[in-house]
Amino acid sequence: xxxxxxxxxxNLFYNEFQALKNINMAILPHTVTALIGPSGxxxxxxxxxxxxxxxxxxxxxxxxxxxxxxxxxYNKGIDIVELRRKVxxxxxxxxxxxxxxxxxxxxxxxxxxxxxxxxxxxxxEFSLHQAALWDEVKDKLKKSAFELSGxxxxxxxxxxxLAIEPSIILMDEPAxxxxxxSTAKIEELIYELKRNYTIVIVTHNMQQAGxxxxxxxxxxxxxxxxxxxxxxxxxxxxxxxxxxxxxxRFG
Amino acid sequence: xxxxxxxVRKKELKQWMAFxxxxxxxILVVVILILILSFITYHGISVISWEFLTSMPEDGxxxxxxxxxxxxxxxxxxxxxxxxxxxxxxxxxxINEYTKASFFKRFIKLMTNNLAGIPSIVFGLFGMTxxxxxxxxxxxxxxxxxxxxxxxxxxxxRTTEEALKSVENSFRHGSYALGATKLQTxxxxxxxxxxxxxITGVILSIGRVSGETAPILFTVAAYFLPKLPxxxxxxVMALPYHLYVISTSGTNIExxxxxxxGTALVLIGIVLIVNIAANALRKYFSKKVKMN
Amino acid sequence: xKKFLKKAVEKTIEGVLFxxxxxxxxxxxxxxxxxxxxxxxxxxxxxxxxxxVLAINKENAVVDLxxxxxxxxxxxxxxxxxxxxxxxxxxFLFRLDDIGNYYTDEELGENLExxxxxxxxxxxxxxxxxxxxxKKSIDSNFSGKILAIENVNLYKFFSEKEWFxxxxxxxxxxxxxxxxxxxxxxFGAILIALPLGLATAIYMAEIASKxxxxxxKPLIELLAGIPSVVYGFFxxxxxxxxxxxxxxLPVGETALAGSIILGIMALPTIVTISEDALRTTxxxxxxxxxxxxxxxxQTIHRVVIPFAGSGITAAAILGIGRAIGETMAVLMVTGxxxxxxxxxxxxxxxxxxxxxxxxGEAPQGGLHFKALFALACILFIMTIIVNLTVEYISSKxxxxxxx
Numbered sequence: 001x002x003x004x005x006x007x008x009x010x011n012l013f014y015n016e017f018q019a020l021k022n023i024n025m026a027i028l029p030h031t032v033t034a035l036i037g038p039s040g041x042x043x044x045x046x047x048x049x050x051x052x053x054x055x056x057x058x059x060x061x062x063x064x065x066x067x068x069x070x071x072x073x074y075n076k077g078i079d080i081v082e083l084r085r086k087v088x089x090x091x092x093x094x095x096x097x098x099x100x101x102x103x104x105x106x107x108x109x110x111x112x113x114x115x116x117x118x119x120x121x122x123x124x125e126f127s128l129h130q131a132a133l134w135d136e137v138k139d140k141l142k143k144s145a146f147e148l149s150g151x152x153x154x155x156x157x158x159x160x161x162l163a164i165e166p167s168i169i170l171m172d173e174p175a176x177x178x179x180x181x182s183t184a185k186i187e188e189l190i191y192e193l194k195r196n197y198t199i200v201i202v203t204h205n206m207q208q209a210g211x212x213x214x215x216x217x218x219x220x221x222x223x224x225x226x227x228x229x230x231x232x233x234x235x236x237x238x239x240x241x242x243x244x245x246x247x248x249r250f251g
Numbered sequence: 252x253x254x255x256x257x258x259v260r261k262k263e264l265k266q267w268m269a270f271x272x273x274x275x276x277x278i279l280v281v282v283i284l285i286l287i288l289s290f291i292t293y294h295g296i297s298v299i300s301w302e303f304l305t306s307m308p309e310d311g312x313x314x315x316x317x318x319x320x321x322x323x324x325x326x327x328x329x330x331x332x333x334x335x336x337x338x339x340x341x342x343x344x345x346i347n348e349y350t351k352a353s354f355f356k357r358f359i360k361l362m363t364n365n366l367a368g369i370p371s372i373v374f375g376l377f378g379m380t381x382x383x384x385x386x387x388x389x390x391x392x393x394x395x396x397x398x399x400x401x402x403x404x405x406x407x408x409r410t411t412e413e414a415l416k417s418v419e420n421s422f423r424h425g426s427y428a429l430g431a432t433k434l435q436t437x438x439x440x441x442x443x444x445x446x447x448x449x450i451t452g453v454i455l456s457i458g459r460v461s462g463e464t465a466p467i468l469f470t471v472a473a474y475f476l477p478k479l480p481x482x483x484x485x486x487v488m489a490l491p492y493h494l495y496v497i498s499t500s501g502t503n504i505e506x507x508x509x510x511x512x513g514t515a516l517v518l519i520g521i522v523l524i525v526n527i528a529a530n531a532l533r534k535y536f537s538k539k540v541k542m543n
Numbered sequence: 544x545k546k547f548l549k550k551a552v553e554k555t556i557e558g559v560l561f562x563x564x565x566x567x568x569x570x571x572x573x574x575x576x577x578x579x580x581x582x583x584x585x586x587x588x589x590x591x592x593x594x595x596v597l598a599i600n601k602e603n604a605v606v607d608l609x610x611x612x613x614x615x616x617x618x619x620x621x622x623x624x625x626x627x628x629x630x631x632x633x634x635f636l637f638r639l640d641d642i643g644n645y646y647t648d649e650e651l652g653e654n655l656e657x658x659x660x661x662x663x664x665x666x667x668x669x670x671x672x673x674x675x676x677x678k679k680s681i682d683s684n685f686s687g688k689i690l691a692i693e694n695v696n697l698y699k700f701f702s703e704k705e706w707f708x709x710x711x712x713x714x715x716x717x718x719x720x721x722x723x724x725x726x727x728x729x730f731g732a733i734l735i736a737l738p739l740g741l742a743t744a745i746y747m748a749e750i751a752s753k754x755x756x757x758x759x760k761p762l763i764e765l766l767a768g769i770p771s772v773v774y775g776f777f778x779x780x781x782x783x784x785x786x787x788x789x790x791x792l793p794v795g796e797t798a799l800a801g802s803i804i805l806g807i808m809a810l811p812t813i814v815t816i817s818e819d820a821l822r823t824t825x826x827x828x829x830x831x832x833x834x835x836x837x838x839x840x841q842t843i844h845r846v847v848i849p850f851a852g853s854g855i856t857a858a859a860i861l862g863i864g865r866a867i868g869e870t871m872a873v874l875m876v877t878g879x880x881x882x883x884x885x886x887x888x889x890x891x892x893x894x895x896x897x898x899x900x901x902x903g904e905a906p907q908g909g910l911h912f913k914a915l916f917a918l919a920c921i922l923f924i925m926t927i928i929v930n931l932t933v934e935y936i937s938s939k940x941x942x943x944x945x946x
Binding site: 263265273274276280283290345361362364374376404463464491494495498499515522530 | 776927
Binding site: 097 | 351352424427
């Protein structure tokens with residue numbers, strides 16, 4: 001299987017500060033990869049490389065090769081908008097727009113030029129099904145998204161990302177602001193989505209990484225310390241630092 | 252150290268006194284406001300009638316109404332808003348959404364602040380030299396509106412900027428992550444969210460424009476012109492200038508007094524309506540967003 | 544192709560946005576350009592009435608006179624040439640209209656065609672004469688001496704006290720009394736507004752309940768919204784007569800009336816900005832003070848007010864700036880006498896009021912017109928200084944709060 005995301009010798013700087021050092025990694029399609037590590041280790045910065053969200057921050061510079069779906073995404077002439085359509089993202093805090101539930105999901109379609117109303121409404125329903133939210137919201141599609149609970153909002157954001165048919169979904173601590181029940185639902189969802197999508201998830205929660213991911217990468221102070229099979233990493237880490245982190249000795 | 256009870260009591264007494272002073276001074280400010288409003292309302296209310304609002308001034312402006320001045324002020328408000336609102340909003344969008352924290356951004360902000368601080372009489376002189384003379388518009392609604400528009404531009408820019416700033420970045424990022432372009436994000440996410448605050452700012456600047464006198468002195472205002480404008484190159488009367496004229500330099504100041512009270516009340520009425528509308532709107536929209 | 548079009552649209556719109564954002568800058572530049580072009584030309588003009596000359600006897604040792612000296616001569620405050628460094632000779636004033644006192648109509652001719660000749664004759668035979676007459680009436684055999692009048696200069700402009708731009712034969716263009724009048728009234732305004740405004744700000748930010756604050760806030764906004772003519776009108780009808788009867792003055796239009804009205808007008812600026820400044824005090828700082836046993840008032844005056852100090856200063860300066868530039872209200876209540884005030888109970892005249900009152904009567908391009916623009920330049924510079932100072936204070940403040 002050829003990897004869908006490959007990074008080679010990637011460095012990332014915030015002005016003078018080096019947030020990522022020489023990261024080499026390959027992510028396979030239809031897998032869930034968890035990025036773990038203590039706060040400030042660079043895992044979120046790494047995740048945000050893949051849809052170039054780091055571009056929005058002042059003073060960021062990046063070196064190295066990042067290939068997503070066969071394209072060097074930091075090359076000149078790359079269409080960032082197209083890239084972001086292909087690589088969906090779910091944020092730490094649910095951030096639905098102040099629009100109706102329906103319009104939130106239709107948004108991605110509309111900005112990408114879809115005008116066919118029938119197609120949009122089908123797509124909205126399908127995405128909500130995929131995000132396991134349909135039954136809860138089918139009667140209030142015209143209501144404001146803010147009326148949903150935090151967990152529902154986050155699943156709405158996932159549905160919103162799914163609607164534009166990405167091949168990769170990036171999740172930046174998607175359950176950190178949620179209660180345990182909502183978290184469980186999101187994790188279930190991630191497991192379901194794996195069949196059709198490649199998922200990269202940043203998490204603080206060791207158990208979560210252990211439960212949902214196939215592969216795990218451990219970051220520490222901007223370096224990729226260890227990357228491998230989740231089971232392997234959690235039961236038999238090769239590096240001392242990984243072991244310390246997983247057993248809760250720091251972080 | 253001594254933590255005696257009398258010490259504590261003294262401390263509390265001091266606090267009590269200080270708070271009473273602050274309360275009293277705050278009440279004084281409110282009393283001043285109420286005094287001004289009630290004085291003008293008391294004297295003006297008997298003058299206000301449908302006839303006063305809809306007829307021409309007569310008898311050296313000591314009788315009749317203020318209709319042309321109301322229409323003139325409306326024309327100037329409309330004209331200046333047509334100019335200042337779009338440019339102000341576009342400008343704020345550029346400053347807040349496109350420029351990064353750079354020298355350019357700081358420079359533009361500095362210039363906007365400077366423009367806001369320039370006295371209105373200087374705007375009047377500027378409007379006269381540029382619009383009335385250099386561009387040859389003459390004393391006209393066009394020249395007056397542009398001058399007033401420039402005067403309110405910084406207000407519109409500033410309130411719009413504040414409104415845009417209050418839209419959290421997570422909404423922008425959410426939109427970008429779905430493949431929206433910058434423009435789509437601004438148009439479909441940022442602007443709709445900022446809209447209530449922008450509109451409140453615009454309404455408040457309407458209040459300001461309708462009361463300005465100095466900028467229109469030499470660009471549009473007519474001393475006495477008992478007819479309605481037919482186009483943007485006509486001169487008009489305006490409420491604030493009319494009040495100035497009949498209270499200081501009319502042909503018969505004493506006899507025009509009731510007219511002056513009436514005009515002042517109309518002006519205050521406009522300001523009151525504008526402020527109440529802005530506040531009501533703010534409340535209405537903040538309730539709507541509270542669903543968050 | 545579609546993509547290209549989309550990009551082109553985005554770029555075009557970005558361009559439009561950029562252009563809009565430069566409008567404020569362009570306006571400031573244009574204001575500077577027009578104001579200073581017109582204002583600067585004042586300093587290349589003679590204060591003498593246009594088309595006229597001043598001539599003296601050829602024996603007279605005096606070669607030039609300042610505009611102030613000329614005014615004193617024509618006001619008959621100076622009556623002897625010796626006071627001006629000339630010979631001991633009484634000054635003999637001669638104006639165009641005086642010609643009939645010396646020559647009959649027949650001598651001057653039907654259409655005054657002999658006026659130049661006769662004037663020349665008069666100048667030639669009177670040792671102490673100073674004659675003011677049109678340039679075009681200078682005789683072809685003119686034997687007198689044309690006085691050199693020095694142009695208006697910056698030093699005189701700022702140091703002379705008298706503002707009388709329509710004076711004949713020379714305009715008196717001293718702005719000192721106007722500048723002092725402006726500062727005087729503004730300073731008085733801030734003396735009234737600062738304690739009142741600051742107290743209200745502290746009350747709103749720290750003492751009042753949220754409910755009370757929600758009532759006060761819109762009222763303050765309303766105070767800011769009332770047009771300046773309405774304040775002027777209120778001042779004219781209520782405050783001016785009160786001052787007149789209270790202090791037993793001949794007129795109530797005084798600096799005090801201006802200061803009171805401007806003080807009320809500056810209140811909202813001071814309240815809003817100082818309240819914002821007070822609110823930026825970090826909660827931890829206040830809690831730390833309270834935890835040490837300080838009560839609320841001690842916390843306010845030992846922690847909150849010092850922390851907001853620079854913000855409060857900025858509020859005061861901005862308040863002064865507003866007061867300096869305010870036109871209509873001041874015009875209506877201060878009496879507009881161009882004299883240097885010695886007490887608050889005298890009439891004064893401010894720069895903006897002068898411009899508003901006189902521009903309508905000043906012929907365009909004339910000396911008076913230019914002088915009013917020069918005044919506007921001074922006003923502009925004053926307000927820019929105020930703005931930059933506030934900008935400087937608030938940028939320092941930002942550094943402080945971000946650490």
